Amino acid sequence: MCGRYAASRDPDDLVEEFEVELVPGQLPPPSWNVAPTDEVSAVLVRRPRDGGGPAQRLLRPVRWGLVPSWARDAKGGARLINARAETVAQKPAFRAAFAARRCLLPADGYFEWYATETGGRQPYYISRPDGAPLAMAGLYELWRDPAGGPEAPLVWSATVITTTATDELGHIHDRSPVLLERADWARWLDPGAGADPGLTGLLVPPGPGVLRAWPVDAAVGNVRNNRPELVEPLVHDAATLF
DNA sequence: CCAGACGTTGTT
DNA sequence: GTCTGG
DNA sequence: CCAGACGTTGTT
DNA sequence: GTCTGG
Numbered sequence: 001m002c003g004r005y006a007a008s009r010d011p012d013d014l015v016e017e018f019e020v021e022l023v024p025g026q027l028p029p030p031s032w033n034v035a036p037t038d039e040v041s042a043v044l045v046r047r048p049r050d051g052g053g054p055a056q057r058l059l060r061p062v063r064w065g066l067v068p069s070w071a072r073d074a075k076g077g078a079r080l081i082n083a084r085a086e087t088v089a090q091k092p093a094f095r096a097a098f099a100a101r102r103c104l105l106p107a108d109g110y111f112e113w114y115a116t117e118t119g120g121r122q123p124y125y126i127s128r129p130d131g132a133p134l135a136m137a138g139l140y141e142l143w144r145d146p147a148g149g150p151e152a153p154l155v156w157s158a159t160v161i162t163t164t165a166t167d168e169l170g171h172i173h174d175r176s177p178v179l180l181e182r183a184d185w186a187r188w189l190d191p192g193a194g195a196d197p198g199l200t201g202l203l204v205p206p207g208p209g210v211l212r213a214w215p216v217d218a219a220v221g222n223v224r225n226n227r228p229e230l231v232e233p234l235v236h237d238a239a240t241l242f
Numbered sequence: 243c244c245a246g247a248c249g250t251t252g253t254t
Numbered sequence: 255g256t257c258t259g260g
Numbered sequence: 261c262c263a264g265a266c267g268t269t270g271t272t
Numbered sequence: 273g274t275c276t277g278g
Contacts, residue, residue: 246275
């Protein structure tokens with residue numbers, strides 16, 4: 001689950017909503033069809049590069065698809081777009097990031113493809129009825145191309161943590177992203193919380209009523225399509241609306 | 243010891 | 255069928 | 261996640 | 273980097 005999402009909010013709105021500072025440089029442009037390997041905005045907490053000073057909550061671009069620090073090249077990361085909540089603390093590809101580099105990935109909503117009885121696939125858009133952005137639980141990693149030498153630039157990348165889907169969403173798909181409520185953000189993002197055994201307790205399915213879903217134009221399947229209409233309801237038959 | 247993997251998803 | 259690119 | 265490619269040779 | 277398989 002969660003192989004495509006929408007993230008169209010202005011950086012200014014995200015700064016306010018997530019109480020972050022912007023890192024210098026460009027954030028990705030608004031997108032209604034974020035695909036693996038795209039640059040996305042991430043919320044994370046870092047200490048300033050040169051020692052002293054308090055940790056800061058930042059908004060910065062990362063590549064979607066986590067590249068482990070030991071990877072020989074960045075290509076394999078294209079498939080590490082999700083990490084299972086059930087095993088994320090143990091898996092070699094994720095556990096270092098889970099212990100020390102947790103983040104939030106802001107989204108307007110995300111897409112799921114529902115497997116129909118006739119073998120077709122109908123995309124659904126899933127978002128909050130209250131209009132608030134989703135704060136998807138994620139991990140980030142820093143990678144330097146070993147072929148580029150010690151001066152090669154760092155590549156920042158991230159993955160979305162998934163869990164089981166419940167209730168109405170389970171009809172569409174059996175996995176969903178882990179969403180964190182505002183009250184849990186600071187605890188999740190605190191780099192020093194890595195040893196907190198209660199952290200995994202945050203990785204639970206969205207509660208009933210938190211999300212709603214509706215069918216959308218199949219055009220979202222092609223990553224070259226990108227427009228606000230991709231998230232709008234496709235209402236040919238109200239009975240197909242979950 | 244070295245070599246090689248290290249992940250998720252959906253579908254059967 | 256399976257891998258790569260987006 | 262889906263869409264689209266999936267190959268070699270020789271020549272410019 | 274670290275674990276597993278041989």
